[in-house]
Amino acid sequence: MIGEIKRFLSGDDVVTVKELRKSYNTFPALDGISFSIRKGEVFGLLGPNGAGKTTTIKILSGLSMPASGTAKILGYDVVSNPVIVKKNIGVVPETSNLYPELTCFDNLIFAGRLYGIGTKKVKARADELLHLFSLEEKGDVLFGKLSSGMKRRLTVAASIIHNPPVLFFDEPTTGLDVMSARALREIIQSLKNRGITILLTTHYIEEADRLCDRIAIIVKGKIITIATPEALKKSVSTERAVDVKISPYPPFIEEEFSKITTAVKYEKREDMFRFFINDLNAFLSEISAFIKGKGLSIEAVRTVTPSLEDAFVQITGMKREIMVQEKGGGK
Amino acid sequence: MKDALRSAFFIALKDMKAYYFKPPNISWGMLFPLVFILAFYLRSPVDFAHLIPGLLSLSLLFSTTSMEAIVITFERMTGALERLMLYPVSVTTILVGKISGGACFGITVTIVFLLGLIILFPFHLENPLLFFVSVVISSFTFSALGAFVSVSVKQVFEAQTLANLFRFPMIFLSGVFIPVHSLPSIVKPIAYLMPLTYSIDSIKVSFGYRPQITHPLLSLLVLAVFAFVFLGLSVKILKGRMS
Numbered sequence: 001m002i003g004e005i006k007r008f009l010s011g012d013d014v015v016t017v018k019e020l021r022k023s024y025n026t027f028p029a030l031d032g033i034s035f036s037i038r039k040g041e042v043f044g045l046l047g048p049n050g051a052g053k054t055t056t057i058k059i060l061s062g063l064s065m066p067a068s069g070t071a072k073i074l075g076y077d078v079v080s081n082p083v084i085v086k087k088n089i090g091v092v093p094e095t096s097n098l099y100p101e102l103t104c105f106d107n108l109i110f111a112g113r114l115y116g117i118g119t120k121k122v123k124a125r126a127d128e129l130l131h132l133f134s135l136e137e138k139g140d141v142l143f144g145k146l147s148s149g150m151k152r153r154l155t156v157a158a159s160i161i162h163n164p165p166v167l168f169f170d171e172p173t174t175g176l177d178v179m180s181a182r183a184l185r186e187i188i189q190s191l192k193n194r195g196i197t198i199l200l201t202t203h204y205i206e207e208a209d210r211l212c213d214r215i216a217i218i219v220k221g222k223i224i225t226i227a228t229p230e231a232l233k234k235s236v237s238t239e240r241a242v243d244v245k246i247s248p249y250p251p252f253i254e255e256e257f258s259k260i261t262t263a264v265k266y267e268k269r270e271d272m273f274r275f276f277i278n279d280l281n282a283f284l285s286e287i288s289a290f291i292k293g294k295g296l297s298i299e300a301v302r303t304v305t306p307s308l309e310d311a312f313v314q315i316t317g318m319k320r321e322i323m324v325q326e327k328g329g330g331k
Numbered sequence: 332m333k334d335a336l337r338s339a340f341f342i343a344l345k346d347m348k349a350y351y352f353k354p355p356n357i358s359w360g361m362l363f364p365l366v367f368i369l370a371f372y373l374r375s376p377v378d379f380a381h382l383i384p385g386l387l388s389l390s391l392l393f394s395t396t397s398m399e400a401i402v403i404t405f406e407r408m409t410g411a412l413e414r415l416m417l418y419p420v421s422v423t424t425i426l427v428g429k430i431s432g433g434a435c436f437g438i439t440v441t442i443v444f445l446l447g448l449i450i451l452f453p454f455h456l457e458n459p460l461l462f463f464v465s466v467v468i469s470s471f472t473f474s475a476l477g478a479f480v481s482v483s484v485k486q487v488f489e490a491q492t493l494a495n496l497f498r499f500p501m502i503f504l505s506g507v508f509i510p511v512h513s514l515p516s517i518v519k520p521i522a523y524l525m526p527l528t529y530s531i532d533s534i535k536v537s538f539g540y541r542p543q544i545t546h547p548l549l550s551l552l553v554l555a556v557f558a559f560v561f562l563g564l565s566v567k568i569l570k571g572r573m574s
Contacts, residue, residue, distance in 0.1 A: 063416055086419035093417075097410035101349035113341040114418040116334060 014039050014166055014197045015060065020069035022055055029055040031221035032069065037199055042192050044212035045201040048318065052221040053201035054094065057170045060199070061091045073166055087115065090159035094170045096151035100144025104135060104154050107143050108161055115162035122161075129157040133187070149180025156187060160196075167191060169200040173207060185211060209308040219316050229308050236306035236314050242283060243272045245300040246291055253294065262286045274304065335424045342415070342428025346402045347435060353401050359491060360397035361440055364390035368444065383448055384534040385507035390444050391466065392473045392498060392527055395437035399477025400490035402429050407485065423566050426478055430562065433474035434467070441466055457539035461547055465537055469530035472554045475561035476526065482568045501527040506535075512543055526557040 015037035022030040030052045037043040045053045058064035060071055062082040071078045073085050098107045105126055112122035130136045133153040138146065143154060152172070159167065169188065173181035188211055192198055202208050208215050209229045216226045227235070246253065254273075257266050262283040263275040277283040280303070291298055312318070350356060368386050372379045406412035415425055448454075456462055476497065481490045504518055505511070505527035514522055522528050529550035536547045544550060 061417055063413060083419045083421065086417065091417045093410070093414065095410050097414045099345070099349055099411060100409075102345070106348070110341065110345050111418070114338055114415075114420060116337075116419075 012038050014041075015043075015071075015073050015199060017056070017060070017071045018069055020056070020059060020071055021067045022052075022059065022064065023067055028221050030059075030066070033216075033218065033221070033223045034069075035216050035223060035226055037197055039197055040192070040195050041213045042188070042198045042200065042211055044208040044215040045199070045218050046203070046205065046208045046212075046215050046312070047201075047218035048203055050220075051203075051218045053203075053218060054170055055221075056218075057091070057168050057199070057201060061089060061168060062086055087162070088164055088166060090162070090164040090167045092152075092156050092159045092167070092169045092172060094174060096148070096155040098143045098151070098155055098158055100142060103140050103142055104130065104146070105139040107154065108158055111158040112161045117162065125161055129161060133157045147180075149176055149183065152176060152180065152184055153187070156184070160191070164196070166197045166199070169198065171201055171203070173202070173204065205307075205309045205312055215308075217312060217315055219318065225315055232311040232315070233306050233308055236311045240278070240280065241274050241276050241304040242280070243269065243274050243300075243302045243304055244287060244298060245272045246296050247299040248296065250294075250296070253296070256290075256294070260286055260290055272300075272302075335421065335427075338418070338420045339424050339428035339431060342420075342425060343432035343435065346398075346429060346432035350398065350401045350405070350432075351436060353405070356397050356401050356436075359400075360394040360436065363397075364393045364440070364444065368448075380452060380454055382508065383452070383454065384538045384540070385505075385531045387441055387444060387448075387466075388469060388505075388527060388530045388534050389502060389507055391437045391441045391469050391530065392501065394440040395433045395470050395474040396477035396480065396494045396498065397491070398433035398436040399429065399474055399481045400487055400494060402432055403478055403481035404484060404487045404490040408487070422569050423562070426482075426562060426565050426569065430471060430474045430478050430558075433477055434470040437470035437474060438466055441470070455539070456537065458537040462534060462537035465530065465533040465547070465551065468551050468554045468558070469526070469534070472526050472530070472558040472561070475558045475565065478565045479561040479568075482565045482572075501525050504528075506531045506543065510543055526554055529553045529557075 013036040017036070018034050019032045020030050020034070021028070021032050033052070033056065035043070045051075045056060047053055055064065059066050060073065060078055062078055062085060065079065074088050076084050076088075078085050099110070102110065108126035108129060109122055112125055117125065127136075127139075130139050133156065135150060135154060135157070138150065138154075143151065146154065172188065173184055176184065185207065188198065188200065192211075200211065212229060214226060214228050215232060217224045217232075225232070225235075249271075254268065257263070257273065257275075260266075260275070260283075262279060263277055266273055266275045268274075275283065275287070284301070288298065364386070367389060371382055371386065403412065406415070412425075416422070477494060480494045480497065484490050484493055500521070503509070504514065504522045505525045506522070507527075511519065511522045511528060511532075523544075528544060532542055532544040533547040533550040533554075536542050542550070545553075
């Protein structure tokens with residue numbers, strides 16, 4: 001089996017999904033999605049809640065059966081060879097669901113045992129992982145007593161105890177505080193550097209931009225596009241824009257901006273105004289004279305390059321707020 | 332096969348470590364049978380010795396089924412059962428592990444009750460080997476029944492309630508208090524469909540009573556068949572929930 005996997009890994013695609021479909025009652029959770037993940041790549045499934053991201057991970061990890069289509073990992077079909085597939089993947093589910101009644105060390109030992117690792121080796125590996133994830137002080141602490149960030153780290157540790165070549169992260173930073181989320185992103189980056197192929201689902205656009213080599217945008221069970229973050233940004237129509245911050249900010253000024261002839265349109269964005277323009281030099285001359293004429297001053301000017309969020313909004317036609325909404329509350 | 336048994340062993344070990352002293356397990360698995368035994372002793376201390384085999388079998392039924400309600404239903408609620416399915420083990424292996432953990436709990440509780448009863452009411456165990464084999468096979472059968480009930484529901488209290496639908500009729504129809512041959516002929520067939528009937532019969536023989544249903548070896552065989560049927564049904568239900 002190891003020989004077969006090595007031969008397979010000499011090729012390109014580690015995960016291949018073709019025309020995968022799945023419905024819950026009459027609701028189509030997956031509507032014929034297809035994608036492949038290359039060796040050593042971090043591949044992101046980006047989409048709002050209910051887009052089909054978790055369903056995809058569940059099918060790939062053998063927790064759910066597809067209605068039709070195929071999914072292969074390292075050449076093995078997830079439906080007909082679930083045990084071999086599970087031996088070669090690690091899964092970090094959305095919730096940190098290790099056993100709260102067991103200590104951190106015992107949780108890792110249990111995970112290692114079920115992957116068939118021997119007594120001596122599994123103890124050494126558990127110590128190694130506790131050290132790697134800065135949890136060596138917590139070995140004897142019950143999992144249920146850990147903070148959410150530590151629980152997440154131990155869940156990742158348990159998922160890689162058998163050194164899997166493929167790792168799935170389902171909404172890895174959902175519900176974590178800023179520091180824990182940052183620490184987890186660094187862990188994902190270090191796992192990628194170790195050559196592990198990673199599939200991650202997220203509804204945080206910034207996270208996908210920062211971590212993924214390629215992104216599939218998934219909405220209502222359909223993949224709309226697959227590309228690198230850079231390519232997605234470039235695909236946005238290059239409507240030039242300038243953010244201008246003025247000081248002070250009198251309430252009447254917003255209506256007055258309609259008189260600026262070099263701006264196609266404008267909109268209020270937090271403490272700035274975004275102007276969509278054609279000619280940068282002409283706009284800067286006009287806005288400068290306009291602001292000066294009103295007895296105000298320009299505090300900051302920034303030309304805007306399209307972000308992944310802009311690309312997502314343009315590609316999906318969805319409002320950016322939809323991606324900010326989170327299961328069970330805000331970030 | 333060897334790997335599957337090894338995995339089942341670790342699952343059982345983990346369940347024992349994590350869940351033996353969960354409150355519903357203590358109340359339904361240990362206190363309820365204890366209260367039952369005490370209640371029947373206080374009611375009729377003279378006839379109590381005749382009830383001991385049936386009460387021990389009853390304690391096995393309650394302790395094993397209660398443990399399954401915890402290890403399966405509770406884990407389904409917390410997502411831990413789903414996590415278990417991420418490991419390279421089959422649904423059958425997972426359930427065999429869970430049933431084994433429940434069976435070990437039942438055996439432990441029953442042995443403790445037996446030792447307590449021997450100290451308080453000195454009696455002679457005619458065939459200790461038959462007693463032990465009967466307890467082991469019965470505990471696996473009842474644990475499998477508990478698994479079957481637990482995979483069918485979502486909450487621990489639902490599992491306990493549904494289990495009571497099976498457990499309470501068994502108390503009255505399986506020969507704990509009233510011998511099966513003395514039951515009205517209309518309910519006798521129901522008694523023959525209950526695994527507790529065969530468990531009590533074989534345990535009674537180990538205490539030196541004459542068999543009332545069938546030869547103890549046949550009783551044990553029937554119990555084993557029940558165990559496999561419950562296991563098969565549990566696997567089917569759990570797999571069905573996945574698809």
